[in-house]
Amino acid sequence: MSRTIRIGLLLLAGFGAAAAAAAQEGADTGGPVYDRSFFDRTQPSNAYEMVALLPGFTIVEGDTDVRGYSGAAGNVLIDGQRPSGKTDTLATILKRIPAARVGRIELIRAGTASYDMQGYALLANVILVKAGRISGRIEAEQALYRHGLHAPRISAQATLDRHDRVVDLFATAYREIDDEHGFGIRNRFAADGSPLRLVDYAQPEGARVVQATLAYRQPLLGGTLHINALVQDKRKFADIAYAVRFPAPDTIDGSERETARTYESGLRYERALGPANDLEVVGSYRSVATLGIDREASASGNSVSDERSDASEAILRASLRHRRGGLTIEAGAEGAINGLDSRNALVEDGEPVVLPHADVRVTERRAELFATASGALNPHVNAELGVRYEMSRLSQTGDVNLVKSLAFWKPRARLSWTPAADRTLRLLIEREVGQLDFGDFVGAASLTNGTVSAGNADLEPDSLWRLEATYERRFGAGSFTLAVRREWISNLVDQLPVVIDGTVFDAVGNIGSARRDIFEASLKWPLEGLGAKGVVVTADMMARRSRATDPTTGARRSISGDLPVEAKVAFTHDIPAWKLRWGGSYAFARTETGFKVEEVERDRLAGRLDLFAEYHPDARWTFRLFGKNLTDSAATRTRDIYTGVRGDSALRYRELRVLRSGRYVGLTVQRSFGG
Template sequence: MTYGVRIALLLWIGAAAPLPAAGQEGAGGQAATYDKHFFDRTQPSNAYEMVALLPGFTLVEGDGDVRGYSGAAGNVLIDGQRPAGKTDTLGAILKRIPAARVARIELIRAGSASHDMQGYALLANVVLAKAGTISGRIEAEQALYRHGRRGPRFSAQATVDGHGRVLDLFGTVYREIDDEHGFGVRNRFASDGAPLRLARYAQPEGADIAQATLAYRQPLFGGTLRLNGLVQDKRKFADIAYAVTFPAPDAITGSEREHARTWEGGLRYERALGAANDLELVGSYRSVATVGIDRETSASESSLSDERANASEAILRAALRHHRGDWAIEIGAEGAINILDSRNALIEDGDPVLLPQANVRVAEHRAEFFATASRPLDARLTAELGIRYEMSRLSQTGDIDLVKSLAFWKPRARLIWTPTPNQTLRLLVEREVGQLDFGDFVGAASLTSGTISAGNADLEPDSLWRIEATYERRFGAGSFTLAARREWISDLVDQLPVVADGTVYDAVGNIGAARRDIVEASLKWPLDGIGAKGVVVTADLVARRGRATDPSTGERRPISGDLPVEARIALTHDIPAWKLRWGGSFAFARTETAFKVEEVEADRLAGRLDLFVEYRPDARWTFRLFGKNLTDSPATRTRDIYAGVRGDSALRYRELRVLRSGRYVGLTVQRSFGG
């Protein structure tokens, strides 16, 4: 029997496993409900692990860096609503919710009349059980790294629930270590392979973070009001050291420090307007102040880079949802004001160096209007149509004065076919428009790489048309999902040369049309059907192939920053009789390439293995021992540096940097209290 036939047979056996009674499909396949009993055999410790077990569902965090609210929202609701804030990720919020607090999770499919899908085909709604008057959890963690580094963490969360008014408080202080940096070599070689410079190199990186959040909920005027606030202090650090051994001994030291302070507040109000309408109002404000100081010193020279930025965002959004009969209609509008004030400076050997467009203030006033309508065409077929219109006005002052106005239509059409209760096919056609990164308007220097980039005031957002087909097959408590999409991109934002004062700089800009093909596959496979009780295997794969015309060489090449392959496989094994849970995951090697004006930079992270074992002697205590990067995998950066613009210049040298952070282990202790 061939290997492929064996895999097909095992999948068929797994598919024959009956669906647990805890997972109930709603009418028309629009929703499924998974109560606490569905998760009993897997013993998840928090809502994040529970969401990861939902058949056919993959968590999308959203992007907190996206301006406005629409593009930043993820695909998980908590008690029917998304968090109003943007700094805290969905993953972090879900990990703070103990599994005992989750009453059930609803898997909502596109076409629902009661929820803002935000363009997603699936939403997970985590419905919380009523807590006791006071409940919460305390967590302590210590991770031990190579070279004596430590990663301590202390967190505390408390919920006060009284007469419909719920207050959630959370605070944490911790140090995170970047395990993609560490200790190794950084060597340079000529085009014929001869060594030009050999050096031992160290670049350990991390961040010290303190954060406090508050969330409050209460009934108000027949609806529900939610308030949230966040304060975060984040101090990144990197200590850099070269020990050059060839061609002559030399020592270079450096440091990178960045201090970011974030304040955020938000509100969300929902109210039913009669039997067929729901109103939702969202408002938020966020401010981030950042100071970054980089230094590099050798026996003969010194450099200092000083980057300071203040960014703010104010958002107001209103949506009205109408549901009558088979129709679900949503209309709404969103407005946002975003401001970035950035000041960058470079000093070499005590003298300032001119940075193109280093002092810039960017302000954006943006509005978006949207409408979505969906209805079942028959018992198995649902159609959804949507349209968004976005307009914005960008103004730049400082080293350059420029005002531009932008406007875009963004239509979307989705067709959902459910030929059988356990199979779904989704077809999607949509247009998307990207957002400009305000940081790309500002010139900056990197001492670590020895490069200067220019700001580009003439940037336009890229846009694309996407067509996508997704097949979802559910079997028992497992699922297999396969998606294929093609994207036709206009005005691709990538790297291009910019000339300032007669000097060619690398900058972010529009390089023309491009195309991207993506295939995604996801498997969630409980092995109970083949005798491995309590074992769940998950696997995820994303393959991309993009093609664009390089502005430096005129040749076709991949899109900068695209990962050709991302793949991960994980296994968990729950043994309730022993109050034990263990598992591990392996992330396959991945490579990211950036095609700059005078260099090509490729970052490769080798495959990594993580393992854990978790013991819960009772409902209140949890002990988790973990080991990460057990393969001691290297992070390799290869830079091909040219004498001038690529395509017109010869290769000056190749730089090879190989860093290892080492294996590390840790222990997490959690203690729950209250009801």
């Protein structure tokens, strides 16, 4: 690995020298600013649609499963600040902001401004209009599915803006249907292809959600205080039915129910300490209580799986940013206390079944120190150097008693070369260290799949070195971006066999080193130059190739869960004279493969077509008619089940599950007020 690191550093040094030699005076090292006139031709309804139109920019959601603040944030700011909470995605938050509230959007490039980039090369900063009055929006939606399923939604938002004090209130209640499940077959075949079981199968899934949020901002002691709070009740459901046709008629009924209650609160305080220094303090607390009950019953018996957990996280982070000339230096510290109390149980025909490591309590105390320096080396070249040092102590009690201490260095170096105003080349080398998923410490049972997995207390986080090159070309309101990266992974976290009391179980564990290559391309292309006024085409594609050594067979294979290809094309056509906007998207088929001890599972989602038409009779009303999954595409799961450990055992059977949720249509009505 040390040789890899040296090669990467030499590449960065060589690129920096070449860029400096080629640099010429006068290039703009900052990002452009897009005011409202840039978006007028496309009639966007909300801030999400506006950000999606920015040339050279792709929205990246933060990883909300990451504990702590670093790494959990996405690449979009609102009035210069990231959302403090983790429950709502960036897309959800941006879609709540009406386009009329957006004054402009700034594109921020690493090394050119005094912002915490959180490792991103680009940030979008959505600047809201200070209206000084009450404004908001009411939205109602209904979607109709096959088989009588429906998904209503109602939400309301109100903003009281008194210039120096702003209150945002939001509430919503809705039902969502998982369109990757539905109705179809679930058949089993022997190794020679002969049928073992033929079943008409149904598994409609969805969730009912009620949520309320509050955000408040006011001046305080020469700075600005932000407070946020969220309450959410989410109830997932799945109703499962087998109608066995062969070898003998039979019926099996099942259900899955899960209730998750989330409470979240946070505060952020920022204050200028003179003309060259800024202080920022962030604190948050989040708790999630989850109860899941799965049932399955047939003429031959019944089973009940009970999974309960209480998770919590408390974070405190402080950073100081200093500017001197074109150089920005940021340093700070973050501390977090995380906990999980998980208790799982399985009962078959009234008798408890022992699950390995099913009662576990985990506590983590984590601290991180970080420092970043960024600035312009010359008018064309920007550099960013950063390092983070993370320390944590994990304690497990219950079925497993274990204490573990971890510490990691995570350096990063990025160079950006802008030889002309319309093109940029970036090089990145960094080390990342993953976080252990507390759920992997706990054993669990799946009645739907008929599997039992063991918890693994002796997990280590995986780590990787990443080398990445990105080329960005902008043309008017359009752009083309190409990125290639290679990752060298150590202690890969994947599936492996564990033996407990003489029985082999599936578990999550470290399986050694691996490598991953990624190719990514993105296109935003307004077609006005070709005579198609108001038409914008977008295309995104990501291809992955990974190689790891299977701990069960010893063969080389891809990393479990890696998608070989993801691709999507979309278009919008705006006709301002008709107050109309319509468009569609097509997501190409994708396949995900998972490797377990006695099973290989492949999930394939076929290509899907969505269309919409949006009508704006005036600035306050929006009517949106949409149709999704118009290709009635199937979600196919293929499971190869072996008689024992793969590689040493024969194929017991192949299970083929094909489900369709069907085409569905809906109508959304929005009414804005105030502002």
